[in-house]
Amino acid sequence: MSPFFFWSVVCFVLGLITGSFLNVCVYRMPRGLSIITPPSHCPECNSRILWYDNIPVVSYLFLKGRCRRCGRPISPLYLVVEVITALLFLSAYLFSDTLPEIMFRIVLFSILVLASFIDIKHFIIPDESNLIGFIFAVLMSALFPYLQGCDVWYMALADSLLGAFTGFLTLGFVSFAGSRLLKKDAMGFGDVKFIAMIGAFAGWKLVLLTIMTASLIGAVLGGALMLFKNRNLKGRIPFGPYLAAGTVISVLFGKSIIGWYFSFCGI
């Protein structure tokens, strides 16, 4: 087996296991429960889930998506979270050259999955994950300046902080202007803190690309959702998942997109 294939499998499996843990966090964090104890249990009948029924994807398929004890269905969203996390971990490996770079991206992607699914279910993005992500991104940037495309630690640190600041100001302005124009909260402040954390990872150029990409996905997908589900504009649509999708695209393809854009403009 080639090392490339071996490490691809390792990252994918690590993603599945992390996804399984993120499911626990998505369920417990908004409810103010500990993410460590007690061990997993069925939300319907409260019976404890044994280790062999808690293997990512495999157990779900084997039990045909039902609890072993009470037979009530387990949300397929658990499976979705595990598979998405695994694919993101795999792409972090495929698009990175060094171990710190892989770590930098899998931590970011894990936080994105966590925040997106909590936002979808509860319309909030937890402060804890934003804060942990921000601190991790700033420290890693200073330790490994090349993560921000810099040679010296203080330039990388500045780029990381400037990224957070740029994201915060841009979405903060949109949020402020939107609430003035629409006379209601256009965007939660949670999204503003979320993009500041993303900016600390992405730097100021890519955080702007993230906001543009997220708005584009939001406009297309949000429009389609409204058409098919007949939802009116008053229904709340969480913006977190769009920001997360925009982040993944700009982190993995941002340099190519920006390069292509400037060569297209003949600059």
Ligand SMILES: [Zn+2]
């Ligand atoms: Zn049960």
